[in-house]
Amino acid sequence: SSLSSGQYSTVYNVLSLAIASLLFTALYLLLSQRQVAPRYRNAIVVSAIVCGIAAYHYFRIFANFQESYPAGATIDAAHVLSNVEFNEGYRYVDWFLTVPLLLVETVAVLALSRAASQRLLVRLVPAAALMIVLGYPGELTLETGPRVIWGVLSTLPFLYLLYVLFVGLTKALEGKSPQVRAQISNLRWILLASWGVYPIAYAFPLIGGDFFSGAGGFVLRQTGYSIADIVAKALFGILIYRLARTQSREED
Amino acid sequence: SSLSSGQYSTVYNVLSLAIASLLFTALYLLLSQRQVAPRYRNAIVVSAIVCGIAAYHYFRIFANFQESYPAGATIDAAHVLSNVEFNEGYRYVDWFLTVPLLLVETVAVLALSRAASQRLLVRLVPAAALMIVLGYPGELTLETGPRVIWGVLSTLPFLYLLYVLFVGLTKALEGKSPQVRAQISNLRWILLASWGVYPIAYAFPLIGGDFFSGAGGFVLRQTGYSIADIVAKALFGILIYRLARTQSREED
Numbered sequence: 061s062s063l064s065s066g067q068y069s070t071v072y073n074v075l076s077l078a079i080a081s082l083l084f085t086a087l088y089l090l091l092s093q094r095q096v097a098p099r100y101r102n103a104i105v106v107s108a109i110v111c112g113i114a115a116y117h118y119f120r121i122f123a124n125f126q127e128s129y130p131a132g133a134t135i136d137a138a139h140v141l142s143n144v145e146f147n148e149g150y151r152y153v154d155w156f157l158t159v160p161l162l163l164v165e166t167v168a169v170l171a172l173s174r175a176a177s178q179r180l181l182v183r184l185v186p187a188a189a190l191m192i193v194l195g196y197p198g199e200l201t202l203e204t205g206p207r208v209i210w211g212v213l214s215t216l217p218f219l220y221l222l223y224v225l226f227v228g229l230t231k232a233l234e235g236k237s238p239q240v241r242a243q244i245s246n247l248r249w250i251l252l253a254s255w256g257v258y259p260i261a262y263a264f265p266l267i268g269g270d271f272f273s274g275a276g277g278f279v280l281r282q283t284g285y286s287i288a289d290i291v292a293k294a295l296f297g298i299l300i301y302r303l304a305r306t307q308s309r310e311e312d
Numbered sequence: 313s314s315l316s317s318g319q320y321s322t323v324y325n326v327l328s329l330a331i332a333s334l335l336f337t338a339l340y341l342l343l344s345q346r347q348v349a350p351r352y353r354n355a356i357v358v359s360a361i362v363c364g365i366a367a368y369h370y371f372r373i374f375a376n377f378q379e380s381y382p383a384g385a386t387i388d389a390a391h392v393l394s395n396v397e398f399n400e401g402y403r404y405v406d407w408f409l410t411v412p413l414l415l416v417e418t419v420a421v422l423a424l425s426r427a428a429s430q431r432l433l434v435r436l437v438p439a440a441a442l443m444i445v446l447g448y449p450g451e452l453t454l455e456t457g458p459r460v461i462w463g464v465l466s467t468l469p470f471l472y473l474l475y476v477l478f479v480g481l482t483k484a485l486e487g488k489s490p491q492v493r494a495q496i497s498n499l500r501w502i503l504l505a506s507w508g509v510y511p512i513a514y515a516f517p518l519i520g521g522d523f524f525s526g527a528g529g530f531v532l533r534q535t536g537y538s539i540a541d542i543v544a545k546a547l548f549g550i551l552i553y554r555l556a557r558t559q560s561r562e563e564d
């Protein structure tokens with residue numbers, strides 16, 4: 061397997077974009093912590109941690125990518141896969157940590173009663189972890205059979221999780237101001253739009269054909285995962301911060 | 313393509329100057345945050361983040377430059393382009409993040425009403441992102457046709473952005489003290505002078521001839537972009553900080 065120099069640059073630049081976005085969003089959130097009321101600070105710190113964990117993994121993915129696809133003999137030459145595997149596992153390790161934490165930060169910023177938060181988290185966190193664990197064996201193979209089976213198994217907790225977020229959570233929002241509810245509704249749609257990218261990117265090799273099972277699919281999958289990560293973590297973190305600011309102001 | 317040892321040193325030292333200026337301006341701004349009233353702190357933090365993101369990219373550009381133009385056999389020998397491409401993409405990834413943020417910090421330091429800020433940002437931020445995205449494909453090619461077309465397309469949002477900054481923003485400044493208005497006017501001129509460098513540096517290869525399409529043009533372009541980055545981010549960040557100080561003092 062090999063990448064043209066244009067394909068290589070695309071992945072390279074997208075990975076670097078992810079590092080910069082995630083690292084500096086983490087820093088921004090840490091520095092802005094005191095702009096929100098104390099009860100929302102945990103949500104902001106968790107958002108910063110999520111971006112920090114992701115930035116760490118992107119540094120690893122970046123270095124791994126450079127090793128796996130070294131420069132050819134000339135600038136225009138293809139980058140041929142070396143003896144070092146491109147390790148898709150980094151992403152799953154990252155998600156295993158960050159996806160549950162994203163749900164923790166989402167519930168934390170709502171500042172619900174202790175019991176209501178607890179009720180949401182015991183549903184959301186195990187479902188998120190299960191979703192990632194079940195997707196992993198499917199990602200490692202390019203064979204259709206197992207990829208479909210693990211993909212479907214992983215989709216079950218995914219759907220459950222969306223159900224809890226869109227139905228279960230709505231009841232918990234009564235009593236919030238219209239502005240806060242509008243922001244929460246935005247947050248959920250951004251979550252749905254970005255999280256929805258992952259199963260689609262996962263399915264590329266299943267579409268088959270030279271493009272989707274080859275270098276084209278690889279580039280599209282890496283780009284898709286990276287941009288979805290930026291939206292689901294960095295942009296999402298900024299929106300969580302804004303929601304916390306709005307609520308802090310209202311309570312002043 | 314190859315650089316004489318003098319040309320190599322020039323780019324090398326300018327890149328290092330950019331790292332030092334941007335990294336330590338970021339640090340300075342972070343450390344000075346508490347010298348301004350709380351309502352201006354977000355502008356200062358965003359300025360620091362902008363300089364930090366740029367410093368990160370300059371570290372990458374620097375390492376990439378060393379790999380692309382390795383030392384020759386002797387000290388005086390030319391640095392011949394290796395098999396590793398010099399990746400102009402870092403700059404575009406950087407601008408894609410920092411140019412919208414520069415506009416965010418500019419609007420933030422004005423401390424306008426929420427509605428007025430919103431009105432400016434929904435115009436400025438998408439125009440800035442569009443300008444960078446449209447310039448990128450043109451930068452990748454040295455062919456005249458596409459370079460001109462993408463350059464012109466990218467100039468449209470650039471002009472719109474300047475229009476909003478110089479016309480739209482003026483109305484928003486009524487009620488500010490003469491000193492503050494003078495500082496804001498300075499800020500805008502510095503912005504215009506530094507941002508104006510980018511399209512000029514972009515156009516060098518179009519001038520053609522041995523100098524501008526060859527090593528001379530490369531050195532001039534790298535130097536131009538780097539110095540413009542220092543002015544547009546580090547110096548600009550310091551001016552934003554001074555403006556925030558002036559306003560904090562007036563409100564005391």
Ligand SMILES: CC1=C(/C=C/C(C)=C/C=C/C(C)=C/C=O)C(C)(C)CCC1
Pocket residue numbers: 155158159162191192194195196210211212214215218254255256258259262288289292293
């Ligand atoms: C449904 C499904 C998946 C879902 C993954 C998701 C939803 C990942 C979300 C990741 C996030 C939000 C990362 C950090 O920002 C997998 C595992 C690809 C396997 C195929 C089926």
Ligand SMILES: CC1=C(/C=C/C(C)=C/C=C/C(C)=C/C=O)C(C)(C)CCC1
Pocket residue numbers: 407410411414443444446447448462463464466467470506507508510511514540541544545
């Ligand atoms: C108009 C125009 C351009 C403008 C670029 C600008 C205005 C970049 C500003 C960058 C800053 C301010 C960076 C950080 O400090 C391009 C993309 C070169 C393409 C050619 C046309």
